[in-house]
Amino acid sequence: MSRPRPPEGLAAVRVAARTCVAGAPRGRRRIGLLALVFLPALVTALVLILGESGRGTGFKNFATILGVAYLGRILPLAMIFLGTATFGDEWAGGTACYVLGQPLSRRALVVGRWLACVRRALVLVLPAVATVYLLCLLPFGDAWQVYLGALGWTLAVLSLLTCAYAAVFLFFGLAFARAVMWSMVYVFISEMVLSQLPQSLAMLSLDFHARNLLWQLSAQEVFKPRGLTLGSDVIVEPVSIGVSLLWIACFTVGALALSALVLSRKEAGGEVQAAASGEA
Amino acid sequence: MTPASDTPAVVASSPVAPVRSAGRAPAKLTVRKVSRWYGDVIALNAVDLAFGPGVTGLLGPNGAGKTTLIRLLVGMATPGDGTVELDGQRIRGNLAALVRIGFVPDGDGLYEDVPARRFLLDQAEQRGFTGAAREARVDEVVRRVGLEEYVPKKMGALSKGNRQKCKLAQALLHDPDVLVLDEPLTGLDPIMRRDFIAVVRSLGDEGVTVVVSSHVLHEVEAMTDDIVLMRHGQVLAEGKVADIRDTLDTHARRIRIGTPDPRALGRLLLGEDDLVSGLAFEGADLVAATMHRDRLCAFVQQAAVDGAAEVTALEPLDDDLRSVFSYLVT
Numbered sequence: 001m002s003r004p005r006p007p008e009g010l011a012a013v014r015v016a017a018r019t020c021v022a023g024a025p026r027g028r029r030r031i032g033l034l035a036l037v038f039l040p041a042l043v044t045a046l047v048l049i050l051g052e053s054g055r056g057t058g059f060k061n062f063a064t065i066l067g068v069a070y071l072g073r074i075l076p077l078a079m080i081f082l083g084t085a086t087f088g089d090e091w092a093g094g095t096a097c098y099v100l101g102q103p104l105s106r107r108a109l110v111v112g113r114w115l116a117c118v119r120r121a122l123v124l125v126l127p128a129v130a131t132v133y134l135l136c137l138l139p140f141g142d143a144w145q146v147y148l149g150a151l152g153w154t155l156a157v158l159s160l161l162t163c164a165y166a167a168v169f170l171f172f173g174l175a176f177a178r179a180v181m182w183s184m185v186y187v188f189i190s191e192m193v194l195s196q197l198p199q200s201l202a203m204l205s206l207d208f209h210a211r212n213l214l215w216q217l218s219a220q221e222v223f224k225p226r227g228l229t230l231g232s233d234v235i236v237e238p239v240s241i242g243v244s245l246l247w248i249a250c251f252t253v254g255a256l257a258l259s260a261l262v263l264s265r266k267e268a269g270g271e272v273q274a275a276a277s278g279e280a
Numbered sequence: 281m282t283p284a285s286d287t288p289a290v291v292a293s294s295p296v297a298p299v300r301s302a303g304r305a306p307a308k309l310t311v312r313k314v315s316r317w318y319g320d321v322i323a324l325n326a327v328d329l330a331f332g333p334g335v336t337g338l339l340g341p342n343g344a345g346k347t348t349l350i351r352l353l354v355g356m357a358t359p360g361d362g363t364v365e366l367d368g369q370r371i372r373g374n375l376a377a378l379v380r381i382g383f384v385p386d387g388d389g390l391y392e393d394v395p396a397r398r399f400l401l402d403q404a405e406q407r408g409f410t411g412a413a414r415e416a417r418v419d420e421v422v423r424r425v426g427l428e429e430y431v432p433k434k435m436g437a438l439s440k441g442n443r444q445k446c447k448l449a450q451a452l453l454h455d456p457d458v459l460v461l462d463e464p465l466t467g468l469d470p471i472m473r474r475d476f477i478a479v480v481r482s483l484g485d486e487g488v489t490v491v492v493s494s495h496v497l498h499e500v501e502a503m504t505d506d507i508v509l510m511r512h513g514q515v516l517a518e519g520k521v522a523d524i525r526d527t528l529d530t531h532a533r534r535i536r537i538g539t540p541d542p543r544a545l546g547r548l549l550l551g552e553d554d555l556v557s558g559l560a561f562e563g564a565d566l567v568a569a570t571m572h573r574d575r576l577c578a579f580v581q582q583a584a585v586d587g588a589a590e591v592t593a594l595e596p597l598d599d600d601l602r603s604v605f606s607y608l609v610t
Contacts (some may be wrong), residue, residue: 003407003454004410004454006406006407018402019402019406021394021399027393093389093391094385094388095389095390097354097356097383097387101383104375105375268351
């Protein structure tokens with residue numbers, strides 16, 4: 001039998017993405033993630049059933065839900081579970097040797113698995129956000145058609161943010177033993193606290209740039225990022241779309257590069273060390 | 281194969297068994313002055329080894345450093361010192377070397393929710409098989425390891441034995457030149473064990489460089505005569521079991537002599553100067569301990585020919601792996 005050449009370049013990325021099993025939302029993880037991302041839709045539906053249509057316009061309600069629930073909270077949380085598990089599950093489940101034994105370049109492995117993670121996340125998050133949009137705007141007649149452009153931008157920005165979070169948490173899953181805990185610390189510090197600080201600090205968070213992009217691309221004031229309110233709002237100047245896109249891209253590429261570096265140094269199993277220590 | 285650690289190791293004959301090559305280029309795994317620490321604990325200490333075509337058993341008690349050595353052989357760990365090479369090429373991080381290696385890990389980790397066939401198809405795709413060739417190759421390997429009936433099942437639903445077969449199948453998909461198996465027979469029932477051993481032996485006969493780690497002596501004995509014996513991260517002995525035994529001249533050999541009158545034969549043996557260092561009666565047989573095996577055998581045979589004693593059996597009791605292991609390790 002002649003041995004075929006293993007895939008290289010983009011083909012290797014495709015194979016790595018297609019054959020990525022770890023971190024797939026199955027069983028209880030799937031139920032938990034579905035409950036998490038559809039929770040705002042459920043609450044909105046309940047509000048509708050109870051006869052309340054909110055205090056503002058339909059789109060303002062949608063923007064509020066997006067800002068309060070999805071950005072900075074639900075999306076990062078969902079991505080923590082999906083992203084860290086993409087590699088973390090391999091070491092936790094004792095299947096790391098099947099990853100490290102693959103004759104695929106470490107860069108291709110990381111990029112392929114990142115794509116698989118992004119695909120899984122988008123399949124969960126985008127329908128949930130679209131559902132909330134419809135539930136918020138349907139009571140207002142044809143208004144849902146008016147804001148379709150804004151919805152499109154919203155979904156596009158959420159997709160970008162998903163790519164960045166997937167890369168960051170994929171790195172956390174590779175680099176840390178308690179990846180979920182460290183990821184939550186990161187989200188709390190960066191996406192919840194830092195993003196609310198004055199602009200020079202807020203700019204360090206992904207959340208700020210996502211809101212900035214939504215604000216400028218959709219031209220909807222409701223998406224405007226707000227600084228920390230200590231009696232009065234901190235003035236936030238818009239950052240150019242290019243800067244925000246570049247920032248998100250740098251986050252993503254940087255996290256992927258670090259992941260490839262960590263993976264190339266990673267070893268299979270910690271049990272050897274434990275056994276050696278036990279022997280000592 | 282030359283041991284390079286501070287502890288003198290027993291080296292006996294050539295470690296590379298002659299094999300019936302199936303047109304395969306022989307692969308040589310070389311471990312040079314390899315050490316590996318985990319914190320303050322040394323798992324491998326300046327190990328020098330070479331593995332060639334055929335089956336080599338890697339033996340040692342738990343904590344001897346077998347798994348660490350195995351991980352280094354398959355490029356899943358980095359040596360703290362020294363090099364691990366396949367035909368002169370570094371293994372760790374080298375895709376060209378990884379392509380030639382198949383690995384059956386020790387742990388029980390598998391993708392529980394994934395059907396065995398899907399797992400094997402994925403592994404084959406990562407190895408470069410596509411389309412119908414991928415399906416055909418998976419079918420071929422599944423047949424070889426005897427897993428046909430079970431591949432549609434999720435791996436979480438497979439018995440321990442079939443999980444082991446699944447791990448072996450994935451390691452064989454790309455027809456590796458080197459196959460490394462870490463405790464492969466753990467948890468197998470006797471029939472599966474026999475089948476597994478047969479597959480491993482046939483791979484060795486085909487010219488694959490097979491390294492099997494185990495701490496169960498009879499498992500290794502059933503697969504090969506060539507062993508590497510490890511303890512405390514060092515190589516204690518390497519080579520053929522019988523040759524290693526021959527070099528252990530500080531341990532008297534035990535020979536069982538079947539005879540209807542063991543006492544009479546015992547008197548004869550004790551009458552010879554320095555021939556036996558001890559005698560014991562085990563059942564109806566006489567067991568003699570001697571430092572001069574060949575002289576004792578010749579003496580007993582001559583006694584039988586001369587009619588001085590009736591001899592029904594003459595066999596060494598400690599030429600086996602168990603004895604070698606106990607003399608060296610305990």
